[in-house]
Amino acid sequence: MQTAASPALSDLRRSLAEAALRTGPAAAGRVGLGAAEIDAALSGGLERSALHEVYAAGTAGLAAATGFALGLALRAARGDAQGGVHEDAQEGAAGSGRPILWVRQDFVDxxxxxxxxxxxxxxxxxxxxxxxxxxxDGEGVLRAGAEGARCPALGAVLIEPWGEPRAFDLTASRRLALAAEGSGVTTLLLRVAAAEMPSAARTRWQVRPLASRALEANAPGGPAFGLRLLRQRGGVAEREWRVEWNRDRCAFENRTVFDRSDTSRRTDVPPLSRPLVPLSGDGQAAAAGPDSGLRRTG
Amino acid sequence: MQGNALRLVDCDRLAVRLGLTREMTLADARARIPDLVALEAEPLADREFLDGVAAFCDRFTPLVARDEPHGLALDITGCAHLFGGEEGMIGLVRRSMERIGLMSKAAIAGTPDAARACARFGPCGIVPPGREEALLHPLPVAALETEAETVIALSRAGLKTLADVASRPSETLSARFGEALAVKLRRILGREDRRIIPLRPPPDCVVERHFAEPFADMASLEAVVVRLIGEAARVLEARGAGGRVFELGFFRSDGAVRRLAIETGRPSREPKALLRLYRERIETLADPLDPGFGFDAIRLAVPLCEPLGTPQHSLDGRAVEEEAVADLVDRLATRFGRDRVLRFAAQDTHHPVRAAKALSAAAPQPETAWPAPEPREPPARPLQLFEPPQPVEAIAEVPDGPPIRFRWRRLTHDVARAEGPERIAPEWWRDGSDEPVRDYYRVEDAEGRRFWLYRIGVYGVGAVPPRWFLHGLFA
Known part of the structure; x- marks a missing residue:
């Protein structure tokens, strides 16, 4: 009995070890966000062949979550990033890359x-x-998403159901994660108007909009997001970052200094952020006066 | 109904035996047979039924045409041997018609007109080539199916059968009765041919399986389909072609025909991909495939073929990837419908809504180029666009300042930053001259949400106060 079982056992051990190697962080490529601090915290970035979740922070975060998820998809689908190692993005790298599949429920539209x-x-x-x-419906979104996640020619798959369809249970997310693992396609689940629920995702992000750095004449700047890493499998605990999306580099950039150049903002200014205001490191319109909120045009 | 009298359109065998004829008024018929069962004629329903029978006959040959008013013409060129020769085929057709509850008369001849004349006015059966004259000459002149007057005129002249008419020189006939009569005669006697116009265009490539016994085993149905797909793929490969549309026809023994079409974005003959599409199609059927008492035959037709060379595997794998994406598009389009799998094409216009057109990804894509975004500038257009734009209440500086505060979906947003206006003029050639100019603003509220708002009208000008709309959301 004992002799019969031991080769089987050793086989099992070996296959387990191989499986661990395959799914381990060292084997799979990583998608860096481009922001050094975040990438360092995530030991190189998000796992490429995995499922990641992006939650919108309330209804206010809908557009921001969409933007962040699209940014991640663009990073993952870049044509020159196949090695998976973080490299310096070149100018104009944004245009090329693999196709991105975006599955959207009608109600989101x-x-x-x-x-x-x-x-x-x-x-x-x-x-x-x-x-x-x-x-x-939700089932359709899931089915199309799973179909896409199995297609290795895609750069990334964005799955965007509305709310919490019954089909999106732990098993469904596990299936998506397996599909992503098998094909190597970064699969992003964009959850709008949904409460957090257990899933097989590697990371879970919550995104809220962030005031942009004002341009000349107090014009709104580029996309900026407040990120909160809610969960990471076997990784760092909950953390927060502030990033900006740089389209020209196709990368996220850290915004360590929370630059609130406009003081015309009257409501819900967190008192703690006030001392940071003068420390504007980027020197962009930091000196905008209090009355610049009302601008005469024409 | 003609001239205010109800007339009989048609009568069954029993009625004919009792002395009723077509065109007889209903009153006369009732007088003769008091318990006559008369039903209102429904020409449209008859036609639909006939189309159903035509679909049924599709199992014998792909070329089936309507033969007005209530016949069908089947072009069986090159098909008869599959059903045991012409003898076997005509027997099979008769038996099949009997099985679905129809009385039929059938004839096989060299031309459609000869067959028609033989079935309607003659002995039915088969007219072998070269024997047209012998078999068709005894037919009455009514077989020419001309106007009643012509028939009467011919009979008065002593021409009672086709033989009599055919013995006259055709110049005399056409001088007296018109060219049409002479043509019809030539066609009936097989001296001139005419092509039938099939109801469904003949496919480029057909493979099929007939079963001796009705086939009802759903489990092995797929095996049959797999074999058909394999055969079709070989045929297509030999021709250097690929199919764009594949149509599976399931011919049920009770006459019902179910057709399932699979479409591909580009020519294809890859059995694996086709089988996947077939499974996808079967899964998405609203009413599942019902074998009833079994299928008589299953056919795979390829109505649309395009040239397709032998695939070459390029070294960089780019072509392979494109292939994989095209396969994915086909699968998604089969499952969700062609209008739900989309790609965007750029349009040359400033109108925000019309600037992009969503086209089915399964169709060939037009080559459009998108303008490169301005470097180091924030996005000028929102990621998401509301259509129609959402009306908002806004407070703004007069006469044309950006909004200071606006209310959207019951929430008040204080504007912290704004840029604008960007004036977008309407396209008068499309919208008409009444469409107002829109002044667009990019604004950011105190929470950091970015919006695209526009205003119609200017404060202090005109009687109507300007109105504000939210058109899009920036990331």
Whole structure:
């Protein structure tokens, strides 16, 4: 009995070890966000062949979460990033790359507006690279998403259901994660209007909008996000960062200094952020006066 | 109904035996047979039924045409040997019609007109080539199916059968009765051919399986489909072609025909990919495939073929990847519908909504280039666009300042930063001259959310106060 079992046991051990090697952080490539501090904390970035979740912080975070998820998808789908090691992004790298599949439930379109191709283009995604699937319900979203996650030719898959469809349980997310592992396609689950629930995702992010750095004449700047890493499998505990999306580099950039140049803001200024105001490291419109909020145009 | 009298359109065998004829008024018929069962004629329903029978006959040949008013013409060129020769085929057709509850008359001849004349006015059966004259000459002149007057005129002239008419020189006939009569005669006697116009265009490539016994085993149905796909792939490969549309026809023994079409974005003959699409299609059926008492035949037709060379594997793997994405598109389009798998094409216009067009990704893509975004500038267009734009209440500086505060979906947003206006003029050639100019503003509220708002009208100008709309959301 004993002799019969031991080869089987050693086989099992070996296959387990191989499985650990395959899924271990060393084997799989990583998608860096581009912001050094975050990438360091995540030991190189997000795992490429895995499922990641992006939650919107309340209804206010809908557009921000969409932007962050799209940024991640763009990072993952970059043509020159196949090695997975963090490298310096070159200028103009934003245009090239593999196709991105975006699966969207119809209700999201009604609630937050349809995807606008010129806007995607301005964000850094060449709309010719986007494949959009509009699904009627949660099940459809999941099915199309899983289909995409199994296709290794894609750069990234963005799955965007509305709320909490019954089909999106732990098993479903496990299936997505396995599909992503098998194909090597970064799969992003964008959860809007949904409460956190258990899933097989490697990381879980919560995104809220962040005031941008003002441009000349107090014009709104580029996309900025407040990120909170809610969960990471076998990684750092909950952390927060502030990032900006740099379309030209196709990368996120840290915003260590919270630059609140406008003082016209009257409500909900967290008192703790006030001392940071004068320490503007980027020297952009930091001196905007208190009355610059009301600008005469024409 | 003609001239205010109800008339009989058609009568069954029993009625004919009792002396009723077509065109007889209903009153006369009722007078003769008081308990006559008369139903209102429904030409449209008849036609639909006939189309159903035509679909049924599709199992014998892909070329089935309507033969007005209530016949069908089947072009069986090169098909008869599959059903045991012409003898076997005509028997099979008759038996099949009987099985679905129809009385039929069938004839096989060299031309459609000869077959029609033979079935309607003659002995039915088979007219072998070269024997047209012998078999068709005894037919009455009514077989020419001309106007009643012509038939009467011919009979008065003593021409009672086709033989009599055919013995006259055709110049005389056409001088007296018109060219049409002479043509019809030539066609019936097989001296001139005419092509039928099939209801469904003949496919480029067809493979099929007929079963001796009705086939109802759903479990092994897929095995049959797999074999058909394999055969079709070999045929297509030999021709150097690929199919864009594949149509599976399931011919049920009770006459019902179910057709399932699979479409691919580009020519394809890859059995594995086709089988995946087939499974996808079967899974998404609203009403599942019902074998009833079994299928008589299953056919895979390829109505649309395009040239497809032998695939070459390029070294960089780029082509392989494109192939994989195209496969994915096909699968998604089969499952969700072609209009739900989209790609964007750029349009040359400033109108925000019309600037992009969502096209089915399964269709060939037009080559459009998107303008490169301005470096070091924030996005000028929102990521998401509301259509139609959402009306908001806004407070703004007069006459054309950006909003200071606005209310959208019951929430008040204090504007912290704003840029604008960017004036976008309407396209008068599309919208008409009444469409107002829009002044767009990019604004950011105190929480950091970024919006795209626009205003119609200017404060202090005109009687109507300006209105504000939220058109999009920036990331």
């Amino acid at each position: 009604a609630e937050t507006g349809r995807l606008h191709a010129p806007g995607l283009n301005e964000f850094g995604l060449d709309p010719a690279r986007l494949l959009l699937v509009r699904a009627r």
